Amino acid sequence: MLDTAFLVRRQNPGFLLTSLSYAGGLLVGLTVSAMLLVHAGVPASALVDEFLIATFLTSDGLSQTATAALPLVLVGLASAVAMRVRFWNIGVEGQLWLGAIASTWVALNGIGPEALRLPTMFVLAALAGAAWIAISLFLKLRWGVNEVISTLLLGSVAFLLVQHLLFGVWRDPANSFPVTATFPEASWFSILGWGQLHTGIFLVAGIALSIWFVMEHSRAGFYADAVGFNAKAALATGLPVLRTAVGLVLLSGALSGVAGMMIVAGTEHRLNQSVGNGYLFSAIVIAYLARAKPLWVIVVSFALGAVFTAGNVLKVFYSISEAMIVLMQGTVLMSILMAQFFSTYSLKRPN
Structure with missing residues (x-):
């Protein structure tokens, strides 16, 4: 079955397929990163506070995020x-x-x-x-x-x-x-x-x-x-x-x-x-x-600056290492790259 299948490059993946694959890869990457942080000891309830509220919805957090992004x-x-x-x-x-x-x-x-x-x-x-x-x-x-x-x-x-x-x-x-x-x-x-x-x-x-x-x-x-x-x-x-x-x-x-x-x-x-x-x-x-x-x-x-800002807080209050922050970046990148691969290529089997 799959041993006879082969990859064919799509001539025009289209905006919708490309966007959905990008969003899907991003969602999977963020989900896996959240699971890693929870496993490392960060309460699930704190993730929203640190990665959304503290970095984008407070004046100090937003200024730190913007500074880190430069x-x-x-x-x-x-x-x-x-x-x-x-x-x-x-x-x-x-x-x-x-x-x-x-x-x-x-x-x-x-x-x-x-x-x-x-x-x-x-x-x-x-x-x-x-x-x-x-x-x-x-x-x-x-x-x-x-x-x-x-x-x-x-x-x-x-x-x-x-x-x-x-x-x-x-x-x-x-x-x-x-x-x-x-x-x-x-x-x-x-x-x-x-x-x-x-x-x-x-x-x-x-x-x-x-x-x-x-x-x-x-x-x-x-x-x-x-x-x-x-x-x-x-x-x-x-x-x-x-x-x-x-x-x-x-x-x-x-x-x-x-x-x-x-x-x-x-x-x-x-x-x-x-x-x-x-x-x-x-x-x-x-x-x-x-x-x-x-x-x-x-x-x-700007989004990665928010990760840096939240990561600094996590390192101080939850003893999260710098390696964990880099692992999160890599997880998101690999998820998106894999999703984009399947939007660029289709799996075909000979008739």
């Missing part, structure tokens, strides 16, 4: 734009660390006038992130090195570089922990007066809208889709395949670098060992769930 939007966009040209950026954390390092260097050394301190941090963070991913891009173009391996390994190198700085020349002598001194206030995003939400939200909104316009309403976006679907066919028709791929890959690294700047200048106000933790997997989850669409990246990032 770097998530940037790393989600970073993963999404690279994905559009089939470059698998698994080193988002490494580029984020480099952006944080560059921003910290500017802040600690007072580079430039105070009025231009944040713009300087932004530019150098973007350049540092782009330069870090450029190493993997060069290795792929020159010797065919798989970017999954090179970006992932460079992420570890970046973290070791941070360790070297925090335990060395940048360590705050007034602190027993491996952290830098607190940045001068000129290197902070201004607080808006609603929780920890800061003016970085305007920068993130401007970047996200710009990426949306470029990817969905410009020639560059058309080129990116053509390269992503079939690079050889795009090259045969005369499209600038190499220039498009290189540009979007460097943009991916730059966005990750800016995410590092967003964290150290927006909430941490110093460099520490936890700045980049957890953003690699989150970037992949966001890009896949949003299907590499910039506007959907914002929506998914």
Whole structure:
């Protein structure tokens, strides 16, 4: 019976089937995640309170969710734009660390006038992130090195570089922990007066809208889709395949670098060992769930920010580990991917 069946790709799954499969996968993933939390000791009645009321329906919770979503939007966009040209950026954390390092260097050394301190941090963070991913891009173009391996390994190198700085020349002598001194206030995003939400939200909104316009309403976006679907066919028709791929890959690294700047200048106000933790997997989850669409990246990032906010509460009051929060993200992602697989392919048996 099933041993003679085979998979056939649907030519046009349709909006209804695609939407139902996405919603069904999301529902299954959330249900399994809830069961895992209950098994770990979280009362079922507390799930609604922590994941809905405390994160969306209270002023403090909503501000925390929005603040947590800002770097998530940037790393989600970073993963999404690279994905559009089939470059698998698994080193988002490494580029984020480099952006944080560059921003910290500017802040600690007072580079430039105070009025231009944040713009300087932004530019150098973007350049540092782009330069870090450029190493993997060069290795792929020159010797065919798989970017999954090179970006992932460079992420570890970046973290070791941070360790070297925090335990060395940048360590705050007034602190027993491996952290830098607190940045001068000129290197902070201004607080808006609603929780920890800061003016970085305007920068993130401007970047996200710009990426949306470029990817969905410009020639560059058309080129990116053509390269992503079939690079050889795009090259045969005369499209600038190499220039498009290189540009979007460097943009991916730059966005990750800016995410590092967003964290150290927006909430941490110093460099520490936890700045980049957890953003690699989150970037992949966001890009896949949003299907590499910039506007959907914002929506998914906001939802994931709520998970981060609720997860922090669960860790404090119910002793839930960080690994459990990552497991929840993975469960939702795998559920949606499996549902989308069956909406994309149908099972056929020979007559």
